[in-house]
Amino acid sequence: xxxxxxxxxxxxxxxxxxxxxxxxxxxxxxxxxxxxxxxxxxxxxxxxxxxxxxxxxxxxxxxxxxxxxxxxxxxxxxxxxxxxxxxxxxxxxxxxxxxxxxxxxxxxxxxxxxxxxxxxxxxxxxxxxxxxxxxxxxxxxxxxxxxxxxxxxxxxxxxxxxxxxxxxxxxxxxxxxxxxxxxxxxxxxxxxxxxxxxxxxxxxxxxxxxxxxxxxxxxxxxxxxxxxxxxxxxxxxxxxxxxxxxxxxxxxxxxxxxxxxxxxxxxxxxxxxxxxxxxxxxxxxxxxxxxxxxxxxxxxxxxxxxxxxxxxxxxxxxxxxxxxxxxxxxxxxxxxxxxxxxxxxxxxxxxxxxxxxxxxxxxxxxxxxxxxxxxxxxxxxxxxxxxxxxxxxxxxxxxxxxxxxxxxxxxxxxxxxxxxxxxxxxxxxxxxxxxxx
Amino acid sequence: xxxxxxxxxxxxxxxxxxxxxxxxxxxxxxxxxxxxxxxxxxxxxxxxxxxxxxxxxxxxxxxxxxxxxxxxxxxxxxxxxxxxxxxxxxxxxxxxxxxxxxxxxxxxxxxxxxxxxxxxxxxxxxxxxxxxxxxxxxxxxxxxxxxxxxxxxxxxxxxxxxxxxxxxxxxxxxxxxxxxxxxxxxxxxxxxxxxxxxxxxxxxxxxxxxxxxxxxxxxxxxxxxxxxxxxxxxxxxxxxxxxxxxxxxxxxxxxxxxxxxxxxxxxxxxxxxxxxxxxxxxxxxxxxxxxxxxxxxxxxxxxxxxxxxxxxxxxxxxxxxxxxxxxxxxxxxxxxxxxxxxxx
Numbered sequence: 047x048x049x050x051x052x053x054x055x056x057x058x059x060x061x062x063x064x065x066x067x068x069x070x071x072x073x074x075x076x077x078x079x080x081x082x083x084x085x086x087x088x089x090x091x092x093x094x095x096x097x098x099x100x101x102x103x104x105x106x107x108x109x110x111x112x113x114x115x116x117x118x119x120x121x122x123x124x125x126x127x128x129x130x131x132x133x134x135x136x137x138x139x140x141x142x143x144x145x146x147x148x149x150x151x152x153x154x155x156x157x158x159x160x161x162x163x164x165x166x167x168x169x170x171x172x173x174x175x176x177x178x179x180x181x182x183x184x185x186x187x188x189x190x191x192x193x194x195x196x197x198x199x200x201x202x203x204x205x206x207x208x209x210x211x212x213x214x215x216x217x218x219x220x221x222x223x224x225x226x227x228x229x230x231x232x233x234x235x236x237x238x239x240x241x242x243x244x245x246x247x248x249x250x251x252x253x254x255x256x257x258x259x260x261x262x263x264x265x266x267x268x269x270x271x272x273x274x275x276x277x278x279x280x281x282x283x284x285x286x287x288x289x290x291x292x293x294x295x296x297x298x299x300x301x302x303x304x305x306x307x308x309x310x311x312x313x314x315x316x317x318x319x320x321x322x323x324x325x326x327x328x329x330x331x332x333x334x335x336x337x338x339x340x341x342x343x344x345x346x347x348x349x350x351x352x353x354x355x356x357x358x359x360x361x362x363x364x365x366x367x368x369x370x371x372x373x374x375x376x377x378x379x380x381x382x383x384x385x386x387x388x389x390x391x392x393x394x395x396x397x398x399x400x401x402x403x404x405x406x407x408x409x410x411x412x413x414x415x416x417x418x419x420x421x422x423x424x425x426x427x428x429x430x431x432x433x434x435x436x437x438x439x440x441x442x443x444x445x446x447x448x449x450x451x452x453x454x455x456x457x458x459x460x461x462x463x464x465x466x467x468x469x470x471x472x473x474x475x476x477x478x479x480x481x482x483x
Numbered sequence: 484x485x486x487x488x489x490x491x492x493x494x495x496x497x498x499x500x501x502x503x504x505x506x507x508x509x510x511x512x513x514x515x516x517x518x519x520x521x522x523x524x525x526x527x528x529x530x531x532x533x534x535x536x537x538x539x540x541x542x543x544x545x546x547x548x549x550x551x552x553x554x555x556x557x558x559x560x561x562x563x564x565x566x567x568x569x570x571x572x573x574x575x576x577x578x579x580x581x582x583x584x585x586x587x588x589x590x591x592x593x594x595x596x597x598x599x600x601x602x603x604x605x606x607x608x609x610x611x612x613x614x615x616x617x618x619x620x621x622x623x624x625x626x627x628x629x630x631x632x633x634x635x636x637x638x639x640x641x642x643x644x645x646x647x648x649x650x651x652x653x654x655x656x657x658x659x660x661x662x663x664x665x666x667x668x669x670x671x672x673x674x675x676x677x678x679x680x681x682x683x684x685x686x687x688x689x690x691x692x693x694x695x696x697x698x699x700x701x702x703x704x705x706x707x708x709x710x711x712x713x714x715x716x717x718x719x720x721x722x723x724x725x726x727x728x729x730x731x732x733x734x735x736x737x738x739x740x741x742x743x744x745x746x747x748x749x750x751x752x753x754x755x756x757x758x759x760x761x762x763x764x765x766x767x768x769x770x771x772x773x774x775x776x777x778x779x780x781x782x783x784x785x786x787x788x789x790x791x792x793x794x795x796x797x798x799x800x801x802x803x804x805x806x807x808x809x810x811x812x813x814x815x816x817x818x819x820x821x822x823x824x825x826x827x
Contacts, residue, residue, distance in 0.1 A: 150790070150802075152783040154524050163787075179750055181579050185554040189784040192750045196788050204750050206578040206585050208592075209551055226584050396551075396562025396574070423780065425525050429558035432520045433565050450522065 054102050054172025057130060057165075058095045065092035076228055081308045086301035090292045097123050097293045102172050107239050109176030111231065112205065114388040115252030115290035119381075120242045124291050125174040128187060131158040132454070135337040139454040155423035157454035159186035166194055173198060176239045178231065179207040182394030184426045201238040203231040209396050212388055221379075224386035232382075249381040254255050255295035256288050260362055260369045262302045267363045269309045270352040271340060271411050274318025275327060276309050279341025279351035283334065312432040320350040325476050326414045329407055331355040331434070333421040333453040335464065349472060352411045355404050361392060364410055397430050404434050408442055415447040417468070421453055443482050447471040485541060485569065487532065487549035487556055489715045490577050492740050493617035494725070495597050496548070497658065499604040505654035505716075507546070507694050508532040509540060520562050526555035527807035528692035531557060533699050536568055546571030546603060553748040553781060558736045575597045579749050581741055593737040613732045617725045619658045624721040627653060628666040631718065633672055634710045635766055640675040641708025643688060644696035650717050651694060679708065683771070684826050687763055689713040689773035689802075691746060691782055691791075697809045698774055705819040706827075711766040713759055719744050747781035755785070756792040763798055770826045772819060773802035799826045 065088045074086045101108045101123040109122045117124045117414040134142065139157065146153050153160060164173045177195045179188050179202055195202035207224045241458045263286070270277060289298035318324045325348035333356055334340065341351055363369035371379055379387065392403050404416060416438055418431045435446035449467055451459065484496045485506040490668050493503040508531025514521075517533035535541045546569050560574045576592040578585035630649065633640050637748040641649070653661050686707045688699060694716045702709055712718050723743030726735045744758050745751060759771065771793060775782045786802040793800040801822040805815060 150782065151787050154778060155780055155783065181551075185780055186750075188750070190751065190781055193784045193788055196750075197791065198753045202750075204580040206580055206588075208576045208588065209557070221586065223588050227582075230582065230584065264493075397558060397565070400561075420522055422524055425554040425558055425780070426648065428522045429520065429525055429529075429555065430561060431522075433562065 055099060057170050058099050062092050062095040081305055083301055083304035083308055086297065086304065090301060093293050098172065107175045107199050107242050108172055109174045111178050112385065112388060113288065114385040115249055115256060116385045118252055118290055119245050119249035122242060126291065127162055127166065127171050129160055130171050131161040134161055135454040136456055140457050143455050150238060156186040156421060157452050159190040159316050161454060162190045163193060176235055177202045178205060180389060182207050182389045184424065187422055203234050204406040205231065205389055207394065209394060220474050221383055221386055224389050228382050228386055246381055252295060253381055253384050254291045256290050256297050257370050258299045258337040259289040262306050263363050264365050266306045266309060269313050272313040273412065274320060274324035275350035276312035276317060277352060278319035278345060282351050283330065283354045290392050311391060318350060320345045320348045323348060324350050326472065327352055327412060328452055329353055329355055329413045329416045330423065331404060331416055331418045333419050335451055335459060336453050337456040338461060340468060344468065347472060353407050355407055361403065364406065366406055393426055397433065400430050401434050403439050405437060405441055408438065408444060414479050418446050418448050420448055420450040445474050445478050485544040485547040488552045489720055490550040490552060491548045491575060492593055492736055494613055494620050494736055495600055497616045498599040498608045498612040499606055501604055502657060506532055508807060509535040510695060510806055512810065524778050527777050529559040530554045531807045536563065544569040548573045550575045550577035552577055554745060571603050586738065586741060590734055590737045591735055593733060610732050611675060613736060614727060617727045617732060617736060621724050622662050623653060623658050624724055624764055626662060627721040629669060638677060638679050638681050639708065640672040640677060640712055642703055644699040644703060647696045647699050647717060649729055650680050650720055654720060683708045684769045685710045685711065685767055685769045685825055687711040687766065687771045689771060690775065691715050691779060692776050693774060701812055701816045702772055702819050705816055706823045711762050711768060715746055738770055747785040752788050760796055770799040770822065772822065774805045775802060777804045777806055781817060
């Protein structure tokens with residue numbers, strides 16, 4: 047149990063305090079090198095934590111139904127434990143791993159999913175009132191959610207979807223299949239979780255905010271292609287939440303607009319993150335050592351990292367896949383069909399899509415190489431690293447560094463060794479680039 | 484046709500005139516060639532299968548079929564597809580929950596598999612062909628069920644490792660041939676009096692992708708009798724008949740593969756735990772030993788839940804990691820011996 051003796055509040059209050067500190071710092075002494083829009087982002091994050099605390103204290107429903115706006119349209123406050131686990135790196139992660147081993151759980155699975163279990167069992171993050179599981183996410187996330195649901199007897203619903211994406215040949219039928227399951231889930235929640243009732247008007251409103259948010263994000267993808275790259279690696283690596291996750295989605299849309307405008311200004315001025323000038327541009331794939339900052343190290347050596355191939359949304363961000371509506375006949379989709387479309391991204395599909403999304407990003411953003419992080423316990427990504435590397439070389443003539451590591455647990459991390467490998471890879475990329483040109 | 488998981492309906496393959504053959508990976512310690520595509524810490528069964536494929540040990544296979552039962556299997560299939568070895572590859576969509584809705588899509592997936600097999604074998608598969616195979620496979624299931632019933636005896640006529648050898652034969656032999664062999668074996672088993680100490684603790688063995696009898700042997704050498712299993716290579720392979728009484732052979736066939744006791748990748752751990760508890764009572768079992776394959780995540784996670792449930796009902800439970808190939812046998816043996824002593 048947390049020191050505050052209220053499950054979930056210790057983590058949430060710490061996060062809220064951290065956001066407050068950052069907001070204060072920006073107001074008192076803004077850093078001209080950082081986006082001014084950051085203040086809005088911290089306010090959004092703070093407000094989400096505040097809302098979660100309130101849900102805990104007042105017994106309001108807390109849960110997750112997927113990544114779309116359905117959670118809020120059902121009257122639940124979003125429960126973002128996986129992302130919360132991502133923020134517990136360094137010593138905190140090492141402590142959680144000690145607990146994982148003590149519990150007899152495997153310590154070789156994906157860090158964020160390993161940490162998630164003791165985090166919830168300890169009461170360091172709130173226990174949800176409802177959980178969804180799905181085969182469209184990676185196996186460790188499914189297993190962690192399933193374990194929590196079964197172990198703590200939390201109501202859960204599983205959404206299944208075929209592995210061909212909606213642009214594939216089965217399209218409409220698949221969409222209907224997932225939509226029907228979502229309808230079943232809505233009924234299940236309404237009868238199982240107190241104070242939850244589907245509100246379609248709210249759903250439509252939230253979908254519209256998400257659409258605006260994603261449209262703006264597509265502009266960002268184009269800006270990332272600029273040479274020199276205006277974004278630093280840490281910005282590229284940030285896993286964004288969609289606007290529906292925040293209590294004030296209009297503010298999230300405003301934040302994204304301001305942020306993209308700021309990036310646009312950097313492009314107009316020809317400002318790049320890599321110093322003293324941009325020599326190479328790399329894709330960073332899957333995950334990275336979040337307890338360290340290899341991006342700054344790369345940037346100081348003239349290497350930009352315009353994109354991370356880790357998020358579930360790159361198909362949408364890049365505009366390669368439609369973000370809205372029926373992609374086949376132009377038909378307007380119902381709100382629950384739109385929610386169903388969000389149960390379709392590259393982590394759940396077959397390998398060819400995984401490889402192609404890497405190649406597309408490299409082409410779109412004029413990249414010279416791929417750093418492919420082999421995160422322990424991630425079968426989706428680990429078992430295709432070599433194929434990505436072979437295809438990147440064959441189709442684009444660029445090299446790939448397959449580098450093993452853990453994203454949160456740092457006790458076995460050897461910075462000198464890690465950076466030496468990055469340094470060698472810079473040399474390889476430079477030689478290959480000269481050969482290509 | 485090489486099979487990687489128990490969800491591929493074998494009757495369809497046999498109806499196409501093709502021999503279904505559940506793939507056993509290399510039992511060699513090293514997976515040097517496979518490690519080119521698969522890092523060390525991923526499902527060891529999948530890595531050992533890939534090693535066998537790359538080493539040419541499975542060149543006799545004309546094709547491979549699986550479902551996306553979990554990410555490791557999906558990615559193994561992706562790599563086999565990428566290297567185009569064996570020459571035919573098919574992956575079926577498998578829902579991970581059972582409802583009217585998901586069963587409908589599963590039926591479609593089975594229908595697509597039939598079409599793929601027709602194309603592969605150059606034949607037309609009719610309902611009657613499927614019905615005939617259902618009858619043969621049901622007979623195999625019934626025969627194996629009768630063998631398992633004998634394991635309830637105070638002194639079972641077969642050891643656990645012998646039973647695994649028998650189910651292994653079922654998974655790779657032509658089924659009609661297998662049925663004839665088992666039919667002739669049953670009378671012998673009914674009278675067989677093995678030299679076994681009746682006072683040994685009776686155990687149920689859990690695990691997945693466990694196809695090497697050496698692992699069962701070390702449990703038995705530790706002073707226990709393995710009288711029941713929850714293995715996909717054992718009881719889960721044959722439990723559950725296809726209902727052939729209705730006029731929808733394809734639907735009935737598909738339903739059987741979804742309704743029988745599932746792998747840990749399916750989320751219904753509560754039902755799986757209940758099934759284990761039921762078998763413990765039925766087979767008069769005193770303890771459950773689980774040999775989890777290293778780096779196979781679903782069983783790793785389920786074991787945490789299972790330990791809580793079995794503790795609540797007072798069933799002793801030991802869950803330990805093992806490699807896919809025979810390895811660290813002495814260490815495993817010590818752990819199992821300690822467990823056996825504890826429950827004696």
